[in-house]
Amino acid sequence: MLTERDDRLWTDEEPLAFLGMELGRIMTVIELSTGGLFVQSPAELTAELRAALDELGDVRFVAPASKLHGHLYMEQYREAYPDAELLAAPGLAARRPDLRFDGTLGDVPDPRWSADIDQVAITGHRWLTELAFYHRPSETVILGDVGFHIDERSPLQTRLVARLLCVYGRIGPPIEFRLTIANEATFRRSIRDVLAWEFDRVIPGHGAIVESGGKRAVAEGFDWIL
Template sequence: MAAEGTYPPLFTLKAVARDVWIADGPIIDLYRMPFPTRMTVVRLSSGDLWLHSPIAFSADLLEALQEIGPVRHLIAPNWLHYAHVQDWADALPAAQTWVAPGVVERAEGQGVRLRADHLLGDAAPEPWSGDLDQMIVPGSRLHREAVFFHRASRSLILTDLIENFEPARLPWHLRIVTRVAGNQHPDGSMPRDLRLTFDRQALAGAVRRMIAWEPARILIAHGRWYPARAVDELRRAFRFLDL
């Protein structure tokens, strides 16, 4: 089994495409499930860096990032993926924080300090409108996730809408859990409990929009990501919808 189910080397920039990197982080325990963490980094046409779902803060990783550009934007893409944003904001007071709907309320409810400079919406804001498309996926009474598409590299950036846990990286009992939940590689998908919170028609419309972007790859926060055949993977992962 890989070290604690993670994707080493951790806190290391790994090139995905031109101006796109990932950095894998340590496990975070959520709902008694060990989730490996992953951050996506995009260098905008301005040269500024955009950090999606920041992993645990690392001074060495920050140094590596600053070698490729100034970190200007810290993205909390849904109500669960904000835990490390404030640590990065403390280290980078000039960076702006951008949070999905529900993040501020979640942080306040848990007594977590969070500087939320901007609320993410369906339209990409000026700092990255020339590089990224985005939308807030509609239809859930609970889960509001911002998804992004980097046009130049054709990279679709998701968070929890698809999870793809590799069984070889899990203890035996979690292999059973993820198989039942529907988020186990090679058939990773939206966890079944999360599906129940969505209006299927609204979710299907959002997935159709993702397909229309014609992504080449899908970057996700938990588990093995998809380096190719992205449209096919979207159709497979969301086959429970009437697309």
């Protein structure tokens, strides 16, 4: 259910079908040095997953990557962990009026997790702002829909569609995202902010995790804007 990737860092990979291809989706769990868990892009809170999380510690923060990525099951975490804080990405509060959020994420990490996690708001797209996170102790960058990574381990149909979307064998967003960037300079600056971090591993929103060489992979995947 949860795979330990590094000290105090776990992932949960689940299937996700979209546009006729199996993309998969990844949840990331970080144990904070101050205690408690930071859950990014929460997965469906099954009994098995809840038991695994409870074994690790108390869920304190639950965060999506964007208003589209990683929010579908947040209500389950509100019910299961009433003391946990639900954090909204820009635009998510309007999209999910059924949820009460405890704050909105931006470029500046909260002091309660900033010792372990940094963050960048990737802006410049016409209608979507995404949060990229950086786990300092494990030198890991965590992305959402800005970071597809489909490789040879995916099913044939997924690889074929990924080639059409320009996300096969490289980290980055699909072609329709690129074509709807409103401010290239702002988007480029956001990606350069991500590349300013010292990281080796990349956990994408969809596809295969890059265990090493992640910084180079991100630079190559975004060469079209850099």
